[in-house]
Amino acid sequence: MQLNFNLDWLTAKSLPIIGLDISTTAIKLVELSDAGKGMLRVERYVIEPLPKDAVTDGNIANLDQVADTLRTAWKALGTRIKYVALALPSSAVITKKILAPASLKGIDLENQVEAEANQVIPFSMDEVNLDFQVLGPSPSSPDDVQILLAAARKEKVEDRVAVVEAAGLKAFIMDVESYAAQTAYEQIADQLPNSGAGQTVAIIDVGAQNMHINILNNNESVYLREHGFGGNQLNNEISRRFGMSSEEAESAKRKGTLPESYGTEVLQPYTETLAMEIARALQLFTTSTQYQTVDHILLAGGGVMIPGIDDVVAKRTGTPTLVINPFANMAVGTHIRPQALTADAPSLFVACGLAMRRFDS
Numbered sequence: 001m002q003l004n005f006n007l008d009w010l011t012a013k014s015l016p017i018i019g020l021d022i023s024t025t026a027i028k029l030v031e032l033s034d035a036g037k038g039m040l041r042v043e044r045y046v047i048e049p050l051p052k053d054a055v056t057d058g059n060i061a062n063l064d065q066v067a068d069t070l071r072t073a074w075k076a077l078g079t080r081i082k083y084v085a086l087a088l089p090s091s092a093v094i095t096k097k098i099l100a101p102a103s104l105k106g107i108d109l110e111n112q113v114e115a116e117a118n119q120v121i122p123f124s125m126d127e128v129n130l131d132f133q134v135l136g137p138s139p140s141s142p143d144d145v146q147i148l149l150a151a152a153r154k155e156k157v158e159d160r161v162a163v164v165e166a167a168g169l170k171a172f173i174m175d176v177e178s179y180a181a182q183t184a185y186e187q188i189a190d191q192l193p194n195s196g197a198g199q200t201v202a203i204i205d206v207g208a209q210n211m212h213i214n215i216l217n218n219n220e221s222v223y224l225r226e227h228g229f230g231g232n233q234l235n236n237e238i239s240r241r242f243g244m245s246s247e248e249a250e251s252a253k254r255k256g257t258l259p260e261s262y263g264t265e266v267l268q269p270y271t272e273t274l275a276m277e278i279a280r281a282l283q284l285f286t287t288s289t290q291y292q293t294v295d296h297i298l299l300a301g302g303g304v305m306i307p308g309i310d311d312v313v314a315k316r317t318g319t320p321t322l323v324i325n326p327f328a329n330m331a332v333g334t335h336i337r338p339q340a341l342t343a344d345a346p347s348l349f350v351a352c353g354l355a356m357r358r359f360d361s
Contacts, residue, residue: 019355
């Protein structure tokens with residue numbers, strides 16, 4: 001699934017781009033290349049921590065700090081590519097499936113979509129960026145096509161573009177985080193039975209503040225939700241238990257320099273709570289939709305970078321669980337340490353999906 005909030009001044013085709021994920025706690029950059037024979041190569045990546053509260057609830061709260069961090073990350077990446085694909089949080093985007101006559105093309109179709117959008121979007125059309133994608137013939141109406149409509153407030157788009165430009169880079173594609181995740185999912189779908197066909201698959205991306213839940217049925221998204229639990233809960237408990245600031249807690253966690261009691265007193269209870277929250281979120285899905293079960297759980301995000309988390313979640317939910325590595329089927333460039341890439345892979349899921357936009361037809 002791909003939607004662009006089109007940045008009209010950029011019309012070049014097949015331009016090399018970097019995937020840029022602006023999360024609550026870090027700037028993440030991924031550069032991919034074509035390794036030949038249908039394989040991609042991870043050339044470079046970087047994760048650069050953001051100052052606290054520079055991004056809150058998906059919003060750019062301090063443009064200068066985010067731009068400075070992006071500039072630092074880009075220099076650390078060591079690339080010459082300045083064009084980036086980035087994304088809006090799913091919570092900042094209104095999506096709706098609509099129908100339109102299959103006979104409409106070009107400007108007539110655009111006018112029809114805009115007229116429909118006027119009916120379903122609670123803002124003036126002057127205040128939003130609008131995009132749409134034709135999904136195909138409508139199953140219930142043979143003379144119509146099904147269209148996915150997406151709209152976001154212009155200031156949400158402009159804030160992210162302003163960060164990119166202030167860092168000396170150029171915004172080329174504006175996507176939606178959940179759709180970027182689905183693009184990355186294409187790289188690992190073959191690890192599931194029938195490559196996910198006929199399966200109900202829950203992608204659970206655990207960020208700092210929230211769990212982002214995207215459930216696919218037959219490889220099509222059928223359910224998007226945010227659940228108020230994230231990795232900050234772990235950092236907060238580390239801070240409370242060991243008398244550290246949140247920055248010190250994050251640093252000590254990454255470096256492995258926490259006291260010996262960390263595993264049993266803090267990490268294990270957090271892991272069990274996370275598994276319980278995932279089980280609760282999936283129960284909400286099965287009780288509020290037509291889908292009775294979830295066949296597979298895929299875990300992504302910085303909040304799942306915990307040894308054995310897949311086993312704990314599988315035991316709690318009774319569902320086969322896998323920690324995502326979108327680079328598992330890719331070649332690895334000479335600038336990258338494979339062990340570090342494997343450890344960081346879950347938190348690079350969205351950035352990977354954005355970097356893959358380089359290879360759109």
